[in-house]
Amino acid sequence: MQTFSKRVSMTVVKRLPKYYQYLTDLQDQHIEKISSKELAAMMGLTASQIRQDLNSFGAYGQQGYGYKVKELKEAIRKILGLDLQYNCIIIGSGNLGHAIVNYERFKEEGIHFKAMFDVDPDQIGKKVGNVTVYHMDDLDAFVAHHKIDICILSVPQKVGQETTDRVVELGIKAILNFVPLDLTVPDDVVVESVNITDSLFTLTYLINEEDDDE
Structure with a gap:
């Protein structure tokens, strides 16, 4: 059970599966990194919203580099509890x-x-x-x-x-x-x-x- 769930709004939580799906698709396309701006354009959000959402669960991106697709996907997978059965x-x-x-x-x-x-x-x-x-x-x-x-x-x-x-x-x-x-x-x-x-x-x-x- 994730201890931060009480502090993060359900609006953000409900976006997590969408992040997970997009990152899965990116990984399937062998894309290794993506910026918040690029991810936002794909998802119909703003770059600041992407950063704000993901910062609710920890610091995953690197300034000037963006996000490592595989690492971010695995992080969200664990946040969603999909590493369990x-x-x-x-x-x-x-x-x-x-x-x-x-x-x-x-x-x-x-x-x-x-x-x-x-x-x-x-x-x-x-x-x-x-x-x-x-x-x-x-x-x-x-x-x-x-x-x-x-x-x-x-x-x-x-x-x-x-x-x-x-x-x-x-x-x-x-x-x-x-x-x-x-x-x-x-x-x-x-x-x-x-x-x-x-x-x-x-x-x-x-x-x-x-x-x-x-």
Whole structure:
């Protein structure tokens, strides 16, 4: 656990994965160094914002030289905790759950899917890649015998909160929420919500706003 997380704003923290992705792309292109100005141009930020963000976690750049891509990427990787291993479960074995399990990048970054859970009898016992779909009745016993760090929630809205309550009772402290619902959790549980509907409706608004401007 990073001790500085309480002092750094969530706005900066949420930009870290973007930095990590851009640095990964640069490394794949065999680019060894980059200036804050060049990185800012790529990311749509300012050079001063780049320096300010990265200085929140330590001094990584050299004046007149910039940043060493590999070193900065590895530093951010550690800040994000991607040098560790995480066990995940997915509750809800629909299309979204399948897509998440099949995304190879997660395994490369130390995120391992141990099981999926559902109540649909047609799904129970099936495998998504190497991940077995279990019945929700097996959730408690499975979590009791496996260290689970993250639960990904993709269930109908009407059971979103009660499923969350059950996950919290089992001691899981991190939830990635795809349910269009503001979940209530204790202070020691972290939730990151991804509302695809909200994002799509924002796009429809912006499209129509552009049409109005024209």
